[in-house]
Amino acid sequence: MKTARTTTGNAIDASPLKALPPTGSGLRPTSEVINFIEGTRAVTADDLEAHSITRYRVTSSYREQIINSGYYDQLKLIVEPSFKEFESPGNLDTSGEHDNTVVPGFQHKYAQTGLLLATDRCASYCRYCFRKRIVGRDSDEIAADLGEIARYIGGHPEMTNVLVSGGDPFVLSTGRLHEILDRLLSFPHLNSIRFGTKMLAYAPKRFEDPGVVALFQRIHDARKVGMMVTHFDHIGEISVDAERNIRALCARGVQFLNQTVLLAKVNDDPEILAATFAKCHQIGMRPYYLFQGRPVKGASHFQVPLRRGLEIAHGINQRLSGIEKTFKYIMSHSTGKIEILDLGADGRVYMRYHQNKTPEKIGKIFSRPYLEGACWLDDLAEE
Template sequence: MNFIEGRRVVTEGELQAHSITRYHVTKFYREQITKSGYYDQLKYIVEPSFEEFESPGNLDTSGEHDNTVVPGLQHKYAQTGLLLVTDRCVSYCRFCFRKRIVGKDSDEIAPDFAQSAQYIRGHPEMTNVLLSGGDPFVLSTAKIDKILDYLLPIPHLESIRFGTKTVAYEPKRFGDPALPALFQRILEAGKAAVIVTHFDHIGEISVEAERNILSLRAQGVQFLNQSVLLAKVNDDPEVLAATFAKCHQMGVRPYYLFQGRPVKGASHFQVPLRCGLEIAHGINQRLSGIQKTFKYIMSHYTGKIEILDFGADGRVYMRYHQNKDPKKIGKIFSRPHREGACWLDDLPEG
């Protein structure tokens, strides 16, 4: 098998034991990152590395199993349902936090959308559903339309979100002439149609991606972007500020900058919290007020935690952006800092 560091003979058992994701990347993305001028950084997103064999962690860092309410549907936060609609992606990110699922035949994918819809109907506090996986835009437009048959009649759903990196990997998917009618259908049902893109680096934003985003925005689709802070890839405030500024210019609102998760086979992408906060501050110093729309977030088992700053007392200050317990949302808390800490569990309590 070809790795960034060279060729290596590996057995199927070795790959499985170390949770090494299958290697697949679109021709478009390979060409895009090659001509971007950032290949030496962006290659780490899709090309396997020897570091994956020595990268400890687990395969469910945010308690997805514990929050699954019917097969394929998670309900961790009151207002949001997470529907896993496929276990495939057009290309595979080496840092994926769902590598237990993607590229495999997973039993965590929703087998029965009627069952999911029945649960959602019974929970009027749920105002939005996020279609994820895998990547929902691996599915045909006709297949997504059939999923919407179950969701659009639910009166208390206010928005339908799609989480995707296909806009970076294969933007021509969004030039599909059948897509505008699908999004129009969502809008006519009185719901917001939202695409959450996944641009981690300015070098991923192609001319084709921008063209298709602008076209869909003109048809009423809203766009947000989430990025993951990745060692060797984008751990540079200049790069991320340029990425967020470009997103803003296209009408894609920077939404989350995620702290890398301690995923088995991918924890080598983690950046220490001290460095992450310096980068987050550096991004904000380079952006205008209207461009500062991202939150630096740790998607922890206990909830989405916004990482705020270091105090003069040597503690890391944080607050819950989302939590299963509504009373904890917005509450600021702190923990003593430990050098090299990359995750809440690396910080001592007290």
């Protein structure tokens, strides 16, 4: 069992649930009973693997937060398994991560940005996770050789920033995060380092470790920008502890961006998302991306049709002040990050590439005829 410890001695248990125990004959039992939202169900390990169903794991602090939030019926869908996962089609690499992996644990899809997968563990498991092929497993897709990654970065001066993600890097010890910085801070062509995390929702007390402040101070002292990319999907996830720690880190110069996934029956409501983004703005997190849900195997039931997604995005903007309207409604497709703009009177969905491997395509508006119920670019016919 893997356990990550902070430098203050608090442990974040981020291990997967143990494998099924052997029977007296040395074989695993044929099935086990698991509590799903809809009821109990006997499943085998092969059932879970075949349908890409992640084991249930949630921190006690998050569970307490969502129970007391007044939004439990919505927020339980983020972490509690459902029978719908057995019937959700899709694939496990919706953004083409395998194709853009240049060194084990390091992706280079867009010229300016490197993505370092620091761990395959999270404190809790999101049911809609687009990296469920990695998370909670002993994956060979995470960074094993930081030296090899550093050599790649050194050979690519066009790269200006690195995003450290996973899994969730903050299940790792602060010491391990400093080891990652040891490799990154020496490159003059890197001007910013980001950490992607949902730990401020799942285990906000992790950020009371004074070593976190020291981590970002190192980035600042190296004359680079240190950023935290948080992941709050709903105002009901923002606890008192999370707000306190975000405000404290903001006061020490840490910059925050927040990304949110649009999720059916969780937050597919412009009023809820406007309140979430206004709260983020109030406490020092700039709303960054509203992600269209991805067609992930075992999780595509969370997708919202593009027509409804656009109604929600427009409804959010109608409820926010000008300085709060900082998010983009984005589809993170294998071809690039696509900003979803509008559904025209001509029945076409208008989009543009926010990021693309081909620089000439960035910013170019394109359209496809809308198909009712379509949730993803691949659902729309090319002409």
